[in-house]
Amino acid sequence: MVYSIGEVAAKFNLSVSQLRYYDQIGLFPDIQRDHAGHRQFDDHDVDLVAQIVSLKRANVSLPAITDFLRLYQAGTATLPQRAEILDDQAASLQEQMDRLKETQVYVQFKQWDYDQALATGRDIAVVPADHETFEADFMATLEASADTDGQAAFRRLQARYPAGLCVVPFSEVVAP
Structure with a gap:
């Protein structure tokens, strides 16, 4: 055709x-x-x-x-080179997807943070004294939703920012 x-x-x-x-x-x-x-x-x-x-x-x-x-x-003699190119690109895409998932989970956490502030009447500028408990509560919501990718991304964020996600500027999370 x-x-x-x-x-x-x-x-x-x-x-x-x-x-x-x-x-x-x-x-x-x-x-x-x-x-x-x-x-x-x-x-x-x-x-x-x-x-x-x-x-x-x-x-x-x-x-x-x-x-x-x-x-x-x-032709077929170049299959190994083409496979290597695609393998490299697949790895790069996975890294991008992981970064996007972390960014998505951070935004979801901040939305949850705002929802909590609205529900309790607390000022969102005040970092909870026990951010581990606050973050554990958010993790419980991720677990309840069965979002295993979100849970893994949240754990990566927590490991990267041990002082707590409440105080992490968004620009740090989205930086490559």
Whole structure:
């Protein structure tokens, strides 16, 4: 089947100019053109676009995508190099997800902190004298929700900030 650049752009929520740029930098080396010079994407080209989109979502740079696709086109002899690239990217994504989960749990903790302040009428600027008990109460809410990823992230935050999460500036939690 043959697809126009507009059809492919719509399928992947890309702009036509993005696809043209990808073609200009060599990501579609075998793209066919009609008699008027318009790009004609076949199923293989659409699969390439899907790979590019997935790699871009994984924060892979265009030069790295270009290198990866060159390895792909070189055939099965390059499987170990491609596998290593994907392994490295998977590890990087896991690190990003862990940081995001910690940030999410910290925000949830602060929301819970505010809810507690509203419920008890205490000033949120006052750090509880026993922050371990306060944080243990929050952990109990995470345990009740069965959010094991949240529990692990909360434990990492507690280990990183032993003085207590009530006094940790948000900017420290989100810093890379």
